[in-house]
Amino acid sequence: xxxxxxxxTKDIFExxxxxxxxxxxxxxxxxxxxxxxxxxxxxxxxxxxFEKTLGESSDVVSKEMYKFxxxxxxxxxxxxxxxxxxxRAFISGKMKNQLPIRFLYNGPMFRYxxxxxxxxxxxxxxxxELLGVSGCQADVEVIALGYHILKDLGLIDKVSLLIxxxxxxxxxxxxxxxxxxxxxxxxxxxxKESLIRLDKNPLRILDSKNETDIKILENAPKFIDFLNQKSxxxxxxxxxxxxxxxxPFDIDANLVRGFDYYCHTAFEFVTKELGSQNAVIAGxxxxxLISSMGGEDTPGVGWAAGLERLGLLIPEVKDLKRxxxxxxxxxxxxxxxxxxxxxxxxxxxxxxxISGGNISKSIQKSNKIKSKYVIIVGExxxxxxxxxxxxxxxxxxxxIILDEICTFLRGLDHDRxx
Numbered sequence: 418x419x420x421x422x423x424x425x426t427k428d429i430f431e432x433x434x435x436x437x438x439x440x441x442x443x444x445x446x447x448x449x450x451x452x453x454x455x456x457x458x459x460x461x462x463x464x465x466x467f468e469k470t471l472g473e474s475s476d477v478v479s480k481e482m483y484k485f486x487x488x489x490x491x492x493x494x495x496x497x498x499x500x501x502x503x504x505r506a507f508i509s510g511k512m513k514n515q516l517p518i519r520f521l522y523n524g525p526m527f528r529y530x531x532x533x534x535x536x537x538x539x540x541x542x543x544x545x546e547l548l549g550v551s552g553c554q555a556d557v558e559v560i561a562l563g564y565h566i567l568k569d570l571g572l573i574d575k576v577s578l579l580i581x582x583x584x585x586x587x588x589x590x591x592x593x594x595x596x597x598x599x600x601x602x603x604x605x606x607x608x609k610e611s612l613i614r615l616d617k618n619p620l621r622i623l624d625s626k627n628e629t630d631i632k633i634l635e636n637a638p639k640f641i642d643f644l645n646q647k648s649x650x651x652x653x654x655x656x657x658x659x660x661x662x663x664x665p666f667d668i669d670a671n672l673v674r675g676f677d678y679y680c681h682t683a684f685e686f687v688t689k690e691l692g693s694q695n696a697v698i699a700g701x702x703x704x705x706l707i708s709s710m711g712g713e714d715t716p717g718v719g720w721a722a723g724l725e726r727l728g729l730l731i732p733e734v735k736d737l738k739r740x741x742x743x744x745x746x747x748x749x750x751x752x753x754x755x756x757x758x759x760x761x762x763x764x765x766x767x768x769x770x771i772s773g774g775n776i777s778k779s780i781q782k783s784n785k786i787k788s789k790y791v792i793i794v795g796e797x798x799x800x801x802x803x804x805x806x807x808x809x810x811x812x813x814x815x816x817i818i819l820d821e822i823c824t825f826l827r828g829l830d831h832d833r834x835x
Contacts, residue, residue, distance in 0.1 A: 425530070425538025436728035437541070441523060443569055444543045451562050453521040453545055458502040460525060464492040470501045470678050470706055481528040495527035499544045499721055500678075500703065501710075507548060508712035516549030516715070523724075535691045535726045544700075544721035548707075551716040553651050556682040556702055557658035559718050563686060563698045564664050566722075572688075572730050576697060578665065580684040581672035582652035583620075583701070584644045589680070592643035593619055603633045623671040639670040648681065655682055674699075678706035682718065691726055698722040740767040741826065742783035746776055746795040754794055757822065764823050784809060792822065 422428070429437070445455070464484055471478050483495040496502050499522055512518060523543045530536055545562060547555045560578070567573050583589060597619050604612065608627040615622065623634060644652065659666055666684075674683050683701040691697075700720025707715040741761060745754050758768045769786060771779045776793060783791045793805045803816040806825060817825045 425532040433728060435734040436731060437724050439734050440724055440727050444566055447566050448521040448545060453519040456520045456522050458506050460496050461493050462496055462502055464494040466501050466505050467494055481530055483527045497526055497528045499542060500719060503546050504707050504710055508710060513713055518548045520546045535729060541724040542721045546719035548715055548717045553655040555718050556655045559720055560684055561662055563720055570731055575690055575730055576686045576688045578686050579669040579672050580666050581669050582644055582648060583680050583683050584648035585680055588644045588648045592640050595638045599637050620673045623673045641670055651681055674701050678703040680704050697726050738767055739787050739789040740769045742769045742771055742788040742791045744779040744791055744793045745772040747799060750794045760823055
């Protein structure tokens with residue numbers, strides 16, 4: 418039997434990892450400017466962390482979670498999303514007196530979904546959470562942070578921002594009643610999945626991708642018409658805050674979130690370049706989440722973005738840190754090569770050692786790995802004490818004594834990490 422990948426997973430090789438690294442580095446750097454600090458939570462949690470918070474009727478809990486029992490009989494789950502685990506960490510760490518708190522995070526998530534472009538069963542997310550600020554300025558801040566990151570990635574022309582209000586509890590309950598009343602007239606036409614949601618979580622029908630459902634929803638009641646004054650004012654102020662920052666957006670009356678803990682602002686940055694998996698950043702406000710988990714009432718707002726989807730959108734990443742190749746064409750050069758490589762590496766250079774073969778083939782190998790410079794170490798060089806340092810871009814070659822090679826390379830316009 419040949420070993421193969423589990424369906425919905427993949428190996429991530431150099432090129433895609435370069436995309437990931439670019440996104441992660443920029444994500445951390447920009448988020449830290451906004452005051453966010455990194456947190457890492459376990460990829461396994463007790464199942465109730467997600468079952469109590471995401472909602473039993475959510476797709477994730479009902480059919481997508483990877484659940485198992487450990488040897489002690491505990492019900493555990495591979496995390497399907499980041500927010501619930503961070504809320505649990507906030508409670509476990511007794512961090513109430515540190516509010517407001519700004520978290521940034523990244524890591525793998527797991528959902529048993531049908532794999533397709535931009536969607537995997539093991540996938541990777543970056544995200545932010547802002548806890549302890551009840552005003553709409555927090556919603557504006559996290560959206561602005563997402564916008565800033567997309568802009569710095571060069572993606573702002575490929576995405577658009579959609580926002581909606583899910584209102585407070587009172588507004589949602591009033592809207593649910595009217596939505597159910599409307600949809601009951603079309604029960605015979607609704608998709609099978611929407612019929613299930615009609616009883617358990619009718620708001621999720623608004624997010625249906627079924628063409629018949631979409632047609633039915635065209636004349637459905639709009640969420641925004643059922644907002645009470647408090648919810649309406651919150652949404653209006655959020656929109657004004659985005660306008661002040663010159664962040665363009667469209668109001669999407671059918672935009673909802675898939676988990677029960679969301680309220681007030683819901684938003685997505687979407688693209689037309691990834692097919693049906695069009696959301697690249699998605700988030701919203703979740704004021705009741707932490708109290709539902711047994712903590713004190715704490716407002717929160719945040720978002721998550723998929724690294725795989727962002728990676729598909731950004732241009733090819735060129736690795737700016739090109740290596741120096743040491744060409745060993747002498748059987749007596751191992752000790753010298755080892756010392757020179759060590760010195761160069763401690764000085765910040767990426768070094769590859771290429772041993773054996775003739776100089777021509779060694780230079781071909783150096784070009785293949787995109788080396789900027791090669792240093793030739795052969796019998797003649799060992800005898801003379803002068804070592805050719807060749808620029809593979811220009812063809813220029815200089816003969817340098819061993820002790821001055823690092824100093825010489827430092828003085829050139831090269832790609833040594835700063």
